[in-house]
Amino acid sequence: MGRAAAVAAEVLAWWLLLTGAWLVLISTVDALEYLVGASAALLAAVAAQAARRAMSGR
Amino acid sequence: MSRRMRMWVLATGGLAVAVLLVAGYARLPHFGGAVHPYGERAVSAALARHTANVISSVNFDLRAFDTLGEETILFGAVLGTVVLLRQTRDEREVPPAPAEVAPPVRRYALIMLPVALLTGLYVVAHGQLSPGGGFQGGVVVATALHLLYIGADYRALEKIRPVGTYEVGDAAGEAAYLVLGVAGLLGGSAFLANTLLPYGTFNTLASGGTVPLLNAAVGMEVACAVVVLLARFLDQAVEIEEDNGSAMGKES
Amino acid sequence: MTDALTLVSLLLVAASATAAVAVRDPARQALVLAVLGLALAVLFTVVQAPDVGLSQLAVGSALTPLLILLSVRKVRRRGQHEGGDR
Amino acid sequence: MNTVPYLVAGWIFLVGCYGLATSRHLVHAVGCLTVCQSSTYVLLLAVGYRDGGTAPVFSDVTPGSRPLVDPVVQALALTDVVVGATVTALLLALVMQVAKRHGTVNPDELSELRG
């Protein structure tokens, strides 16, 4: 159970960080930007976690 | 034809082309001139459809059919590369040896992978607003994935990059572009016509009718196409060895 | 002032293009092609074409060099070790 | 100043052709072809430029407030860049096949093999 929680925590951390980065990148902020930004950040967060596991799992 | 003779042919041909070019350039409108008839029409057409980035509007709305042709060139080139660089009978696949990489470089690759991915998605999503679009964003996303190869080794990259999925993604991107075109046809107007969706308010993410959707389809296709392309090149350069001269294949 | 900037960026593009052809070794040429891509991106920004500059940056900074260097590695390992211009 | 960009585009094209013709390594020849192709970007965008103009991208500029450059040539140059990269990849794949089949990448030796 511990591993899944760690994975979820890491993805969540990356997700918040990347959504913040998205909000910095865009010029005008509105509801749709939030939605697209959050989904893009989620995708990037999952990729970040998978990359770390792939790199360390040697 | 001896090399010297070939040089002469090259010299005379080059000189003739140079003379013709200079003669032609003399009659071209001056650099920085104010006569741009197509430009004004393209800008007014794009503004009529609430697309802020006129270049994306030209690419995905006024000349969407040409971009479909360009997509097919991309798809065909990737198909050709996949066929050309397949593993032949007299070759065997050697699992890549793990490479030692300095820790700071590995950490940099791990941190930059999501940031580059996010930048690529940002460039794709805002294709019809700020500079950028499906092409540029797709290439940035694909390069972001390969930070894992650059930062670590090919084995790590292969773990998170199933090539089959990306080949399907490449085809799905092209298919999505076609489906959007046919949807225009079904919607009662012309193929790839931008009359399907409302144009939305200017300078927002949902503006421009089908332009953002075509942008996303192109972004997905370019990203997957470049990943498949690099996968084939990496396989050939890193993994595939020829069977007979296996000794020759060891050292560089 | 913009004329001077345009002239400088055109000169840099012409110089790096000539250098890209003059360098005979493919691996070293990949480096010069990357610098040519950078010079072109600057010229595109000066000529007010940010989209084209963005695509040149995206393609020329990491993708083309990676393709060329992987091909050189494959060709060098397969073909004979040509003495010539090593 | 009014024809210098065109002359630079012509120069890049001729230098690329010279490199292509005198190259002794097929990967170097593909690089020279990329140089030739970049001359088309310079020519296209030089044709579309307007003095004091700015890019017709209205995310941070109100339309009609500033003179604009021509977006049509930019769209052409944009697709040109991406297709150029993909064609370069295809050519490099062909070079790998030539090296595999003939064991050499020197264009002169290749023609001799054909006899």
Add this chain to the structure above:
Amino acid sequence: MNGWLVAATVLLAAGFGPVVWGVATGPLERRVVAQNFGTSVVCLVMLLLSQAYVRPSYVDLALVLAVLGPAGTLVYARLLADDLGDDPPHANLLTVVAASAATVIVVAMCVATGPGRATVKLVLIGVLLVAGNVIASRALAGGFPGAGASTRD
């Protein structure tokens, strides 16, 4: 007389000219360092041009270059490790010059744009550029010890 434009022209001529000469001649070690320095110079020129033309959207070019430029240099460090193996370039001077120039220009632009998300974006680009430059020069100075020996990685 747009000051930003003058700065961009001077930086381009003084910074990128030697880069083109450095990448076309000399030992491979010096060429790769020149390419790495060229990425930083062009990214800073892009920032200055976006300020000179009063077009904040041009900053996206500097952003993509700050993200992909160092990746390109890492590609060279990785795939040319065999040739770079003998005397890795210790061009720390160029890294220091690039980092200080980046700090000066980003601070000047932040002052010019004033507080707000655009300033945070500029700082983000500056940080990405300096970090990328430092890591890339670190990689060039022997960041792939293993890859130097083994041919397959």
